[in-house]
Structure formats: C-alpha cells, structure tokens
Amino acid sequence: MELFEQLANKIKGQNKTLVFPEGEDARIQGAAIRLAADGLVKPILLGKQSLIDATAEKHQFDLSNITVIDPASYPEDKLNDMIHELIERRHGKTDTATAKKWVTDVNYFGTMLVYMNLADGMVSGATHPTGDTVRPALQIIKTAPGSSRISGAFVMQRDDDRYIFADAAINIDIDAQTMAEIAIQSAKTAKVFGIDPKVAMLSFSTKGSAKATQVDKVSEATKIAKELEPSLALDGELQFDAAFVPEVAKSKAPDSEIAGQANVFIFPDLQSGNIGYKIAQRLGGFEAVGPILQGLAKPVSDLSRGANEEDVYKVAIITAAQALEN
Ligand SMILES: CC(C)(COP(=O)(O)OP(=O)(O)OC[C@H]1O[C@@H](n2cnc3c(N)ncnc32)[C@H](O)[C@@H]1OP(=O)(O)O)[C@@H](O)C(=O)NCCC(=O)NCCS
Numbered sequence: 118m119e120l121f122e123q124l125a126n127k128i129k130g131q132n133k134t135l136v137f138p139e140g141e142d143a144r145i146q147g148a149a150i151r152l153a154a155d156g157l158v159k160p161i162l163l164g165k166q167s168l169i170d171a172t173a174e175k176h177q178f179d180l181s182n183i184t185v186i187d188p189a190s191y192p193e194d195k196l197n198d199m200i201h202e203l204i205e206r207r208h209g210k211t212d213t214a215t216a217k218k219w220v221t222d223v224n225y226f227g228t229m230l231v232y233m234n235l236a237d238g239m240v241s242g243a244t245h246p247t248g249d250t251v252r253p254a255l256q257i258i259k260t261a262p263g264s265s266r267i268s269g270a271f272v273m274q275r276d277d278d279r280y281i282f283a284d285a286a287i288n289i290d291i292d293a294q295t296m297a298e299i300a301i302q303s304a305k306t307a308k309v310f311g312i313d314p315k316v317a318m319l320s321f322s323t324k325g326s327a328k329a330t331q332v333d334k335v336s337e338a339t340k341i342a343k344e345l346e347p348s349l350a351l352d353g354e355l356q357f358d359a360a361f362v363p364e365v366a367k368s369k370a371p372d373s374e375i376a377g378q379a380n381v382f383i384f385p386d387l388q389s390g391n392i393g394y395k396i397a398q399r400l401g402g403f404e405a406v407g408p409i410l411q412g413l414a415k416p417v418s419d420l421s422r423g424a425n426e427e428d429v430y431k432v433a434i435i436t437a438a439q440a441l442e443n
C-alpha cells in the first residue's frame with residue numbers, strides 16, 4: 118500500500134483537528150476541503166473573514182463544512198484566556214503588550230490553539246517564511262521530553278525510492294552534539310515512513326580524506342551518535358557518493374556498514390541541507406514532503422512557500438498522524 122494511503126487509513130475517522138493559519142490561501146482551502154470530505158481531518162481555517170470568502174468565491178469552494186475563525190472577531194473572553202495562557206507559558210519572557218500583539222498574528226494564534234488543546238496540530242508556511250511559521254512553536258510548544266533541539270526533515274520520494282534528508286529547515290549552524298541528535302531523530306522519522314534507517318553523516322570528506330574543522334565536526338558527531346544509539350546503523354564522515362553509490366563506497370569506505378546503502382542523509386549545516394533537498398527536488402525529480410518538524414512536543418508543520426495543494430494535503434496527513442502519537 119502506498120505510504121500516504123497507509124497514513125490516511127490510520128487517521129481516518131479519528132477526528133484530529135488541524136489549524137491552518139493561512140486560511141485565505143486557495144491551496145490551503147482546497148486541501149482543507151479535501152481533507153474534510155475524505156474524513157481525515159477536521160480543519161480550522163484562520164484569516165480575515167472577507168478575504169477567506171473572496172478566495173472561496175473566486176475558486177468556487179464550498180466552505181460550509183469547515184470551521185473558520187477570524188482572530189479579529191474572536192470572543193473577548195476567549196482572547197483574554199489566550200493572552201493569559203501565553204504570558205504564563207513564557208515565564209516572564211513576554212510582557213502583556215507583546216502577548217496582545219502576538220495573538221493578532223495568525224501563526225501565534227494558531228500555535229496557541231494547539232498549545233491550549235483547542236486543536237491537535239497546525240500546518241502553515243504556504244505564504245509565511247519558515248522562521249515566522251515555526252518561531253511561535255519553538256517559543257510556546259517547545260521540545261518534547263528527550264529532545265533538546267527541534268529540527269526539520271524531508272521525505273524525498275521518487276517512484277519506489279524513499280529517503281530522509283535532515284536538517285534541511287531549522288538549525289542554521291550546528292555543533293557535533295546537535296548533528297548527532299538530528300541523526301537519531303531522523304532515524305525515528307524514517308521508521309514512521311517505512312524506511313529501515315541507514316544513516317550517513319555527510320561531509321565533503323570520506324573517512325579522513327580531507328582535513329578541516331568542518332570535517333572534524335562531522336566525525337565527532339558520528340562518534341556521539343554511535344555512543345548515544347549503539348544499535349543504529351550509522352556512519353560518517355561520508356561524501357554523498359560514498360554514502361549512496363555502492364561502487365564508490367567500495368573504494369572510499371570499504372569497511373563501512375552503511376556506505377553505498379544509506380537512506381537517511383544528515384547534513385552538516387542548513388546551507389547544505391536546504392540546497393541539497395531543493396536540488397534533488399527540482400533537478401532530480403523527487404517529491405519533497407515536509408519539512409517535518411522533529412522533536413516538538415505537539416505537531417506543527419511548516420510548508421515550503423512553493424507548496425501546491427497536494428503538498429498541503431500530504432503534510433496535513435503527516436501532521437494528523439503525528440497528533441495520533443501524542
Ligand atoms: C528557527 C529560527 C527562526 C529560530 O530563530 P530565532 O527566532 O532567532 O531563535 P531564537 O534564538 O531567538 O530563539 C527563540 C526561541 O526558540 C527557541 N529555539 C530556537 N531554535 C530552536 C531549536 N532548533 N530547537 C528548539 N528550540 C529552539 C529558543 O530557545 C528560544 O526560546 P525562548 O524564547 O523560550 O528562550 C531560526 O533558527 C531560523 O531562521 N532558521 C532557519 C529557517 C529557514 O529559513 N529555513 C530555510 C527554509 S525551510
């Protein structure tokens with residue numbers, strides 16, 4: 118059975134509620150209507166009512182079965198509760214004036230609905246850049262027990278090929294400890310998507326072929342990850358060809374357990390991770406699903422602004438499946 122069919126079967130009828138802060142966008146409305154009609158998710162669209170209506174009219178969408186909340190006309194008592202909860206959660210880091218301003222932003226408003234258990238998850242980022250989409254979740258929802266960092270993975274799919282790329286979305290410059298944690302989080306994500314993880318810690322060097330502090334970081338991250346999770350099939354530092362191509366692996370890393378067969382690729386920084394996934398997507402013809410945020414206490418998903426309606430639909434299915442695990 119196809120991956121998304123499996124996930125869809127899992128969430129069908131579970132009535133997980135997802136909030137979509139970009140409810141004025143046609144891609145979001147189209148996906149929300151399909152998710153509701155397929156019985157997969159109960160969507161909540163946020164936005165200015167008149168703009169939501171204008172989009173629906175233009176695309177002849179019927180939103181009669183979809184909950185719409187215009188934060189500007191949210192009942193005053195509920196808004197005051199939200200502001201109060203937000204200030205409490207921030208433990209002195211956010212004053213009343215800032216909290217009042219934040220809740221006028223759809224991403225903060227949506228994140229608060231999730232934090233207050235009024236929604237099970239959130240999908241945003243079709244029109245907002247990643248920082249604006251995920252910052253409220255980092256500040257309010259925070260990490261799950263056992264995770265010290267949140268990171269972003271992509272499932273890269275083409276025909277029967279399926280790989281995980283991480284971190285391609287969140288942590289700009291990582292140290293060895295963070296890279297090791299991302300590797301372990303990504304191996305868990307791989308299992309959710311039916312991938313038996315073989316993790317490559319990527320570099321421009323294979324097993325000491327180049328000398329540089331950047332290479333030392335990846336080799337140190339490999340050591341830490343092996344100590345943290347000795348049973349995980351993981352190796353580094355490896356160049357992508359050594360990690361992926363069996364013939365190259367034989368000459369560059371003959372003793373490696375995973376070289377030539379890796380399916381989870383951990384990048385040494387966000388420049389390489391984000392560039393790498395977009396090259397595979399745009400030149401290699403892979404479908405890029407994500408970024409899937411790893412390590413958050415409750416599911417919040419970011420979209421690429423290049424996402425289409427189908428991408429929104431699929432990311433929502435993943436988010437609802439994550440909500441089932443909570
Ligand atoms: C994610 C990002 C926005 C966070 O940046 P920021 O808002 O400047 O982060 P700050 O350091 O001010 O931290 C804000 C809060 O988030 C938390 N935080 C930041 N990064 C975190 C992470 N990776 N994991 C967990 N918490 C994190 C901080 O601890 C802080 O919490 P606090 O306010 O309770 O103290 C930033 O790292 C970023 O822009 N990343 C790149 C995103 C991007 O453009 N990706 C490419 C397209 S997908």
Ligand SMILES: CC(=O)OP(=O)(O)O
Pocket residue numbers: 242245246247285286391407408420421422423
């Ligand atoms: C994940 C990502 O790169 O997002 P965007 O294309 O919106 O910057």
